[in-house]
Amino acid sequence: MRCNDIIKKLEEEYPLTCAEEWDNPGLLVGRRNREVRKIYVTLDATERPLKAAIDWGADLIISHHPLLFKSVKQINDDTFIGRRIIAMIENDISYYAMHTNFDVLGMAHVNERQLELADTRVLDITRDEDGVVEGIGRVGYLPIEMTLSETAEYVRKKLKLPTVRCYGLHEDANGDIIGDEEAEKISRVAICGGSGKSVVSRAIEEGAQVLITGDIDYHTAIDALAQGLHIIDAGHYGTEYCFIEYMTKKLQKLFPECEVKGAEIRQPYAVV
Numbered sequence: 001m002r003c004n005d006i007i008k009k010l011e012e013e014y015p016l017t018c019a020e021e022w023d024n025p026g027l028l029v030g031r032r033n034r035e036v037r038k039i040y041v042t043l044d045a046t047e048r049p050l051k052a053a054i055d056w057g058a059d060l061i062i063s064h065h066p067l068l069f070k071s072v073k074q075i076n077d078d079t080f081i082g083r084r085i086i087a088m089i090e091n092d093i094s095y096y097a098m099h100t101n102f103d104v105l106g107m108a109h110v111n112e113r114q115l116e117l118a119d120t121r122v123l124d125i126t127r128d129e130d131g132v133v134e135g136i137g138r139v140g141y142l143p144i145e146m147t148l149s150e151t152a153e154y155v156r157k158k159l160k161l162p163t164v165r166c167y168g169l170h171e172d173a174n175g176d177i178i179g180d181e182e183a184e185k186i187s188r189v190a191i192c193g194g195s196g197k198s199v200v201s202r203a204i205e206e207g208a209q210v211l212i213t214g215d216i217d218y219h220t221a222i223d224a225l226a227q228g229l230h231i232i233d234a235g236h237y238g239t240e241y242c243f244i245e246y247m248t249k250k251l252q253k254l255f256p257e258c259e260v261k262g263a264e265i266r267q268p269y270a271v272v
Helices: 003-013 047-056 080-090 100-114 148-158 197-205 218-226 236-240 242-254
Strands: 026-029 038-042 060-063 094-097 118-129 132-146 165-167 186-195 210-214 230-233 259-262
Touching (some): 003 026, 003 060, 026 080, 038 047, 100 118, 100 186, 100 242, 132 197, 148 210, 148 230, 165 218, 186 236, 197 218, 218 230, 236 242
Parallel strands (some): 060 094, 186 210
Antiparallel strands (some): 165 230
């Protein structure tokens, strides 16, 4: 199967027109007419998954986050981006990224199913065609009411994470987690995969009691708390690595004549 045939099929379901203006999804490296037998799926086109794809003999790499966001004036081995591009070209690997177009038409659906949310609606609308709205994130109801600490633990388990950071809970002098006695039971939550700083105000407007997302800075978090919104920071990777399994299975169904392999699930940091 040709690379461009795969791209056309993906862009029928996740059109590039749904991507944000600042984004850079699409075929970023390689040949559209490349014959593809092996597809490697990863969240990021970093050194480890790139080496794994090369060792496996991949013809096409599909990532969520684009390796290239802005113009590159030089491609050489002086920079990490240049080295990655050179490695792809040397190994005749085509490289395709599907970012905010997938966030709108895929990630939000995956995240709401991970948390088993009910009565969901789009958190931040980016597309409205004939009354059919799509966009970033979801807001809905948990299966049952929970305390804040129970909600944090629920999120941690459902997203299969070692830890989450919860603003609204804190440790006392003995290291015990406290804060539930100060908070109402949680039922309505918002989730935004990746970096969710920009949707804090929308979560508040939608009546969410908790926003589950990643990349929340200290001041954004404490300002959200002051407005009645708790934050569960599950990490950028933690809320989006589901892309790997989801897209691997999707591609296996769409292109049964190709071998599809997902990158190793590996948190990019450790808590010490």
